[in-house]
Amino acid sequence: MASYHNKLKKDLDLCAAEGLISPEQAEGVYQRSIAATGQSGWKAAHLIALFSGVLIAAGVILVIAHNWDKLGAIAKIAGFLLAFAAAAEISLCIKGQVLILDRHYNKKSRIKT
Numbered sequence: 001m002a003s004y005h006n007k008l009k010k011d012l013d014l015c016a017a018e019g020l021i022s023p024e025q026a027e028g029v030y031q032r033s034i035a036a037t038g039q040s041g042w043k044a045a046h047l048i049a050l051f052s053g054v055l056i057a058a059g060v061i062l063v064i065a066h067n068w069d070k071l072g073a074i075a076k077i078a079g080f081l082l083a084f085a086a087a088a089e090i091s092l093c094i095k096g097q098v099l100i101l102d103r104h105y106n107k108k109s110r111i112k113t
Contacts, residue, residue, distance in 0.1 A: 008033055 012026035021029075064071075064079070071079075 005030075005034060 009030055012021070012030055015021050016023045016026040068076075
C-alpha cells in the first residue's frame, strides 16, 4: 500500500504545483487517504479470530460426533432444533442488513417482506 500512497502524494503535489488544487487541499486528500486505509482490509487480528472460530467449531463438532451414540433422542432433537433456530436467526439478521442497505441507497428491495 505504500507505493499507492507514494504515487498519490506525487500526483497531488503535481496538481498543487500546476494550480489545479491548493496545497492545503492536496494535503487534506492525502491525509484522508491514509486515514481511510487504516480502518479497512483484513488485519492479523481478523485472521486470528477467523481461525480461532473455525477451530472452536471443529472442536464442538468433534465432541458431539464422539459422543453421538451416548446422546439421547431428546438431546439430538433439541440440538437440531437449536441449529435450525440459529440458522433462521442468522438469515433474518442478514435480511435486515440487506433491507437497510437498500433503503440507504434508495434502491427497490429485491426481498419480498
